[in-house]
Amino acid sequence: MPSPYRALFAAPGSKAFSAAGLLGRMPLSMMGIGVVTMVSQLTGRYGLAGALSATIALSAAVAGPQVSRLVDQHGQRRVLRPATLISLAAGAALLFAAHYGWPDWVLFVACVGIGCVPSVGAMIRARWAALYRGTPQLHTAYSFESVIDEVCFIFGPIISIGLSTAWFPEAGPLLAGCFLAAGVFWLTAQRSTEPAPHPREKQGGSSALRAPGLQVLVATFVATGAIFGSVDVVTVAFADEQGHKGAASVVLALYAAGSCAAGLVFGLLRFKGAPERRWLLGICAMAVSMIPLLLVGNLPFLAVALFVAGMAVAPTMITTMSLIEEHVPRAQLTEGMTWVSTGLAVGVALGSSMAGWVIDAAGADAGYGVPAVSGAAAVAVGFLGYRRLSRPAPRRGGTVEQHSEREERHVA
Numbered sequence: 001m002p003s004p005y006r007a008l009f010a011a012p013g014s015k016a017f018s019a020a021g022l023l024g025r026m027p028l029s030m031m032g033i034g035v036v037t038m039v040s041q042l043t044g045r046y047g048l049a050g051a052l053s054a055t056i057a058l059s060a061a062v063a064g065p066q067v068s069r070l071v072d073q074h075g076q077r078r079v080l081r082p083a084t085l086i087s088l089a090a091g092a093a094l095l096f097a098a099h100y101g102w103p104d105w106v107l108f109v110a111c112v113g114i115g116c117v118p119s120v121g122a123m124i125r126a127r128w129a130a131l132y133r134g135t136p137q138l139h140t141a142y143s144f145e146s147v148i149d150e151v152c153f154i155f156g157p158i159i160s161i162g163l164s165t166a167w168f169p170e171a172g173p174l175l176a177g178c179f180l181a182a183g184v185f186w187l188t189a190q191r192s193t194e195p196a197p198h199p200r201e202k203q204g205g206s207s208a209l210r211a212p213g214l215q216v217l218v219a220t221f222v223a224t225g226a227i228f229g230s231v232d233v234v235t236v237a238f239a240d241e242q243g244h245k246g247a248a249s250v251v252l253a254l255y256a257a258g259s260c261a262a263g264l265v266f267g268l269l270r271f272k273g274a275p276e277r278r279w280l281l282g283i284c285a286m287a288v289s290m291i292p293l294l295l296v297g298n299l300p301f302l303a304v305a306l307f308v309a310g311m312a313v314a315p316t317m318i319t320t321m322s323l324i325e326e327h328v329p330r331a332q333l334t335e336g337m338t339w340v341s342t343g344l345a346v347g348v349a350l351g352s353s354m355a356g357w358v359i360d361a362a363g364a365d366a367g368y369g370v371p372a373v374s375g376a377a378a379v380a381v382g383f384l385g386y387r388r389l390s391r392p393a394p395r396r397g398g399t400v401e402q403h404s405e406r407e408e409r410h411v412a
């Protein structure tokens with residue numbers, strides 16, 4: 001590991017909460033695809049499987065920011081453990097209902113309960129922010145976390161699908177639940193690095209989403225999430241049309257690998273100037289990288305194109321986390337980070353649905369038009385909202401000197 005990354009873990013407790021975060025985040029990439037695999041194997045109903053997966057994503061999009069808002073007010077330990085128990089109980093109900101063939105409505109109710117799962121990635125980033133706020137190490141920490149996200153998305157689906165197909169159908173979601181329980185309870189046992197809570201009377205009752213800059217980031221990441229969701233669905237369909245459906249997981253792993261590699265390099269760099277310019281450049285790069293997908297004719301070319309496209313993902317996500325810290329009050333940082341994840345989750349659901357309709361109507365080749373259009377929409381929102389991002393944000397909780405420095409940078 002390069003020295004800037006080694007230096008991150010000089011802080012006491014950082015290795016332990018980072019390891020707990022890795023475990024706790026694995027279900028993010030395992031649960032949805034695990035439910036699809038489990039239900040399709042047990043019932044043969046792919047429509048039901050997809051609807052249940054979408055229900056989990058949308059429920060998490062609704063509940064996630066509320067859980068994180070409570071975390072900001074009351075602390076991680078007091079909120080994460082009850083929320084995780086609710087999610088685990090709902091997950092157990094889903095496994096029993098699927099195994100014993102209970103009515104469909106029970107499956108949907110259980111999936112709604114699973115959506116109470118906390119955003120572990122936001123909790124870990126909040127701990128890094130508490131350790132390194134205002135220092136160059138925070139950029140490196142956010143870069144490291146983006147790499148961990150990509151590692152989860154490389155290996156999570158492979159583990160979940162592999163267990164459910166080779167062992168028993170419920171194995172993938174079951175292991176995801178075990179990872180969640182172990183990660184969250186290990187994390188919340190680490191009190192020394194837990195960020196201090198900010199009770200409601202000290203921060204007001206408004207939502208972090210009222211911050212104009214955060215609204216731009218969330219809206220843009222709805223379109224960005226549509227890129228991710230549609231690329232996943234279309235790639236599976238394209239590989240199926242090519243007669244190599246099993247290769248889709250390898251091709252999509254290369255998409256995440258490109259992001260992982262770029263994130264590692266990005267974390268070693270030090271930048272000057274306004275971060276919103278780098279963010280907008282990253283959004284544009286993500287959009288442009290979707291154009292070659294319209295020209296794919298075979299799986300090897302698709303694999304190369306997706307690897308290159310992935311290189312724009314992690315740097316954009318890293319810069320986004322930095323912008324959230326500038327545009328959201330410090331007392332609502334965890335909620336702000338979760339709202340961006342919510343935007344992504346909504347976008348993934350929309351993108352996968354739109355891609356499915358296009359594939360059914362015109363084939364997988366035409367399906368790559370969905371991520372291309374989604375990328376163009378992300379760029380449009382980014383340009384329209386750029387002025388909001390470029391304005392110094394009030395009520396961040398920083399010093400007068402920090403605000404003055406940012407104002408001078410924009411004047412320059």
